[in-house]
Amino acid sequence: MTLRAEALTVAYEQREVIHGLDLEIPPGEITAIVGANASGKSTLLRALGRLLAPREGAVLLDGDDLRRLPTREVARRLGLLPQSPVSPDGVTVGDLVARGRYPHGRMLRSLSDHDRARIDWALEATDTAQLRDRPLDALSGGQRQRAWIAMVLAQDTPLLLLDEPTTYLDLAHQLEVLDLLADLHEREARTIVMVLHDLNQAARYAHHLVALREGRIHAAGPPAEVVDAALVDAVFGVRCEVVADPVAGTPMCVPLTRAARASA
Numbered sequence: 001m002t003l004r005a006e007a008l009t010v011a012y013e014q015r016e017v018i019h020g021l022d023l024e025i026p027p028g029e030i031t032a033i034v035g036a037n038a039s040g041k042s043t044l045l046r047a048l049g050r051l052l053a054p055r056e057g058a059v060l061l062d063g064d065d066l067r068r069l070p071t072r073e074v075a076r077r078l079g080l081l082p083q084s085p086v087s088p089d090g091v092t093v094g095d096l097v098a099r100g101r102y103p104h105g106r107m108l109r110s111l112s113d114h115d116r117a118r119i120d121w122a123l124e125a126t127d128t129a130q131l132r133d134r135p136l137d138a139l140s141g142g143q144r145q146r147a148w149i150a151m152v153l154a155q156d157t158p159l160l161l162l163d164e165p166t167t168y169l170d171l172a173h174q175l176e177v178l179d180l181l182a183d184l185h186e187r188e189a190r191t192i193v194m195v196l197h198d199l200n201q202a203a204r205y206a207h208h209l210v211a212l213r214e215g216r217i218h219a220a221g222p223p224a225e226v227v228d229a230a231l232v233d234a235v236f237g238v239r240c241e242v243v244a245d246p247v248a249g250t251p252m253c254v255p256l257t258r259a260a261r262a263s264a
Helices: 041-048 071-077 093-099 113-125 141-154 171-188 199-205 229-236 258-263
Strands: 003-012 015-025 030-035 056-061 078-081 159-163 191-195 208-213 216-221 240-244 251-255
Touching: 003 041, 015 041, 015 056, 015 216, 030 041, 030 171, 030 199, 030 229, 041 159, 041 191, 071 078, 078 141, 093 113, 093 141, 113 141, 141 159, 141 171, 159 171, 171 191, 171 199, 199 251, 208 229, 216 229, 229 240
Parallel strands: 030 191, 030 208, 078 159, 159 191
Antiparallel strands: 003 015, 003 056, 208 216, 240 251
8 A cells, every 4th residue: 555645735725835745655664744833744644635635746545646536445445533523413432433434334234243343343442442332522532532543443444644643642542542553553564644743752653754844844764864953953943862762762852951952
């Protein structure tokens, strides 16, 4: 499963956010998209998932222009979790996760045993099985986020696009979600693309890092090759030291204190 953008320009009315961007997502790997607020991370992901139409250029899925593929076919190959998704009033967690199976079914056909097994697996994997019968709008922000992730997992696509999947989650559940995605990649070689705010988590979990700055790619490659103090300063405006993570050995950003910045 390949996904790439060619000369991609995306705009909201007259305001361009992504500018002539070329990007190839490494198949079978985890890619993290990072950058400062308003750098274009979510806009890029929405364009890769066909939620936004390019002003210029194209997004290609296995060489096919994403805009020309049937919606159901796209949904069988690509699962997308946008920021702040909206659900119908009163929908339960179980109903929401079951919607992930719709691309695989036929009109008026009830769920198969395989569908139910994948729904059960997604609920268990995201620690939401005990919430199955509860309305989504009665849950905390973190519980809702895990329910949405369960829906995307139940969709069972070889390619996953996740926009800030750790939003609203406490540290323990952040790590659970990221570990789950890492396990999915390891067991099933799924291609995963996620927007993350935490650079250290991105460097630890991603094989490939894309750093955006003002709608353009500032750097891309394995975290060990691209994450350094110059990148953090240029992309985030933060002065830091980059050291080896004592647990994972991946690059870890340690911001300088105010006193250290003043004396540097």
